[in-house]
Amino acid sequence: MDGRAVAPAAGTVLNALATGTGSAFAIDLETTATVDLTDDGEIEGTIAEDPEADAELIERGVAVTLDRHAAAAGRERRDVGARVHTESEVPLAAGLKSSSAAANAAVLATLDALEIADAVDRVDACRLGVYAAREAGVTVTGAFDDASASMLGGVTVTDNTRDELLAREAVDWHAVVYTPPEQAFSADADVAACERIAPVADLVAELALDGRYAEAMTVNGFAFCGALGFPTAPLLDALPDAAGVSLSGTGPSYVAVGEREALATVRDRWEDRPGTTRLLATRSDGATTT
Known part of the structure; x- marks a missing residue:
């Protein structure tokens, strides 16, 4: 039995490192996962972009999904193994939620292989990926904000301390993403420095929960x-052409949102900098099986 799923990347409205409340929105860069179930009980993962890379995140995503749902699909968990493979357009360690997209795709592809993807609530599926990310040590906050935006699409606001979805809204922005050449791993971020700006993060959360996402992004970005x-x-x-602009995640990427024509001007400015600039649509459909 085999399954396949795709999950989009995301950009940041509010970084959750300061208070545990976060907000993100899905963008049109995808990670695809394929899962082939086996009878040997072993789980092995590979990553197309780097076959030698550590695949623990996607392996844990498959494992926790099988732990939770194999029995519901009529399978004996101890006898079920899997081969999981991912291919991604999302740059690694760039602040664009590559880990969340990979975990979501692996979880959903596993559910597809079990033939129960339509029976599992997407928020619950998202929590499985978050749990896998915590076990794999690739996240500080648990990244439920990033994972929920990737899984559900649109913009989400979450309480990452309780893995609770506070708000979700479809958006029709365009986004321009600038990714410098360097990488920044979220697990290495200075959490103590982020916690010192908690009052600003509280203000950003208020703006986001009031639907003022673009303003929230900009305050978050400078902070x-x-x-x-x-x-x-x-x-x-990016200002004043973009409606909102922020550092995405723990960097190094920056993301701006607004009208496509205005963002083309931002893209032209960012293209003068070293790195990669992309003008993208936002996504409201989230992760899907294929």
């Missing part, structure tokens, strides 16, 4: 660039 030591010049490059 977390300061806390994490990233330059604010790319934020200033």
